Amino acid sequence: MAISPAVRQDLEKQLGKWASALDEVQLQWASGYLAGVAAARLDNLAPAEHAVHGEAAAPTLTIWYGSETGNGRGVAQRLAADAQARGFSVELASTADIKPRSIAKLDTLLLVMSTHGEGDPPEDAEALHKLVLSDRAPRLDNLKFAVFALGDSSYPDFCQTGRELDSRLEALGATRLMERVDVDVDFESAEDAWRPSLLEKVETVLKPGQAAPTGPHLQLIRDAESAVQRIDRRNPYDAEVLEISPLTVAPSTSPVHHVELLLEGSGLEWQPGDSLGLWPRNDARLVDEIIEVSGIDAEARVERGAETLEAREWLARRLELTQLVRPFLQAWAAAADSADLRALIDDPDRLAEWTAARQVIDVLHDFPARVDAATLVDMLRGISPRLYSIASSPLVADDEIHLTVKRVGGRDSRDRLRAGVASWQLTESVSPGDTLPVYVETNPRFRLPEDTDAPAIMIGPGTGVAPLRAFVQHRQALGASGANWLFFGARNRRTDFLYQLEWQRFRREGALDRLSVAFSRDQAERIYVQHRLRERGRDVFDWLERGAHVYVCGDGKRMAADVHQALADVIAEQGGRTPEQAAEYLDAMQQAKRYQKDVY
Structure with a gap:
């Protein structure tokens, strides 16, 4: 229910006094924190309770998301929180929890859609995808929509599901609110620009008499499960490494380790089936090799987005060095003026086989070019967190999370490091007592049966x-x-x-x-x-x-x-x-x- 004018006035006074004591950086953090709180609470609502009812004049926005790893869900939650803050009534739902044909009854749909694997829809969006792309899809002449498509540019069918749905919705008569936005795994900056831009566009196309209420519009939302957790992908927790022990023995060709992390005092909660997200750090020796081969000034300060860091720090903590993606290869082919690399990029089958066994450093070795630090930083994709299934129950180790980590790659015949960034860090680089930035990624689609008698x-x-x-x-x-x-x-x-x-x-x-x-x-x-x-x-x-x-x-x-x-x-x-x-x-x-x- 909406907060009364008297209570709202009092809240405005209190919040205004509190905010006046913060500097710009602190205000930005507080804004993100409050949006995260609202988003987390939206996530804890049962599907029927996802409607957030505002004042009578407030229009309703329907936000659907299809998500495989939780990224799409997070974007949708933050969008819902922003929309609510602007005075909209919000209906937020996973595409797993909707009836696909109900799309014909909607006036406005904001769709956040991931692509899984080789251009496939996420499992929770399969039914919607099948209907919309079929001959049985309903006409959608009264629908206004926008699509935020998430993908991974290391795959050839980048953002395929989002692109298909966007195109098909238009073909069925729906009207775009704004052009589709396609994002890679380092999507934060693009998302932060898209959310306000989209909601401003939504406000301008509302019919007369539907203008959203102005001013603060706070609402009460009931938690269905637990207290709000503010630790997430954007605000990770520094977990202490307790133990790293081998699970395999020589001469195993696939070394696997058991890793235990301490989360005491973090406030994090999880269930069996959830994953732990880890923001990895590139190995220092690999960073040194890239600096040496590229010839860049490691101490040069480089601006990218809202951050300015030394080039070495960009390479160590912010950029993807162990996976090759088409945008980087295209940029490097231009810098190296390499016809061979261009030909490789134009052959999808050969490119997939070639990139599977190589990393950024191999491209720098095989196709030499000279670029400055800013150019190299701009070329590379931002690093993304790695997800590991949690291997322990909170009922057994409530302050710990256990992981089962297979080391990917290692040192080649010339003693050069060619390994997965996170698996190498977890199994070879860190020691007990070190800390790692982590967060819990919930997975509501992988849950034990509520009936404890069920086999x-x-x-x-x-x-x-x-x-x-x-x-x-x-x-x-x-x-x-x-x-x-x-x-x-x-x-x-x-x-x-x-x-x-x-x-x-x-x-x-x-x-x-x-x-x-x-x-x-x-x-x-x-x-x-x-x-x-x-x-x-x-x-x-x-x-x-x-x-x-x-x-x-x-x-x-x-x-x-x-x-x-x-x-x-x-x-x-x-x-x-x-x-x-x-x-x-x-x-x-x-x-x-x-x-x-x-x-x-």
Whole structure:
């Protein structure tokens, strides 16, 4: 409900007095903090409670978001908070929680849409995407809309889902409020410019008599879960490293470490299924190599956006050095005047294969060019946080978060560092006592069943087992009676059996009812988790018929698809169904939130 004029006047007086004591930097921080508080509270509302009712004259803005990792959700929440502050009534919803055809009833839609993988819509937006792009899509002549598209320029189909929806909405008769904005993983600056620009545009196109109320317009919003957390992607918490210990043994070809971080006093809350975001720091030796090869002045002060830093600091903390993206390659090809690099960029298949094994430093070596510090800083993409599935339950270690980290890459034959920035930092660069900037990224689409009696089938090869460890810990701590069945896979039992002793302990204690493992290199034929699912098909189907929830975590390029097909085969063979009926069975499980995936 709206705050009364008397209370509002008193609040204005108090806030004005408080704000007068702040300098410009402090005011900017306070503004962001309050917007974050409002956004976090919006996130804690149940779908039916997302409507924020303002004064009678306030128009309603509908904000939908499709998000795979939480970035889109965060943008939508901040947009909702800004709109509310301008006096709008806001209806905020995930595209997972709406009926796609309800789009035909809307007057104004602000759509924040991510793209997942190879140009695919995020899972929670699949139904909307399918409808809007189909021949059955409704006419939308009365709709005004705007699209904020998030993507990753390291993929060829950059912002594909947002672009498709934007184009199709126009084709269906809808009117753009403003041109679509496409952003990369370092989207903060673009987002900060887009939100006020969009809302100013919205205000100018409202019909007469619909002008939004002016002046402060604070409203009460009920928290549905917990206290507001102000620590987020933009305001990380410096967590102390407690422990780093190997989970694999030599001669494993994929070293994996268990990492424990202390969050005591942070106020952070999380649930099993959530991820931890880490802002990584590039290795000092890699930074030195880039400075040497490029020839830039490391101490030159460079301005980019709202920040001015020395070039070395930009390279160490702010810029992406371990992933190659097309915009950088195009800029470097121009600087180097390289026909070979241009030809490579124009060949998508060859480029994808080439970039998969190279980093920024390799481009500088292979295609020499001389640029100044400001030019190099401007060319490079901003660094983005890395997400790791949380491998511990807050009921077991309430002040700690555990991670399961696979080291990507390492040193090449010439002793040059060619590794993943975050995995190398976590497993090789930091020590107990060091601190790391982190935040919790919630994942409402990967949650344990509310019914503690429900069985759970958990499928997580490799480091995909991380959140499943948290699941088993959590269900044991709750005293859940539902049975748990874990499918785990790795290359070799002796070297790569992650958390082996813990699984054996869970089995003895009754927290893990069944454990099925697949070690692909321990025999002549390759055996993976999908093979174990088929081998135990009768029991798997029996669990499904008894209401089991299925969780899949890990590789989204091959494993998740292979597991999905194995489940479909089991349902068809054991349930006497056609392939089409098996697909419908799995679709129904997904709709009921009994089949959830956290893949990457």
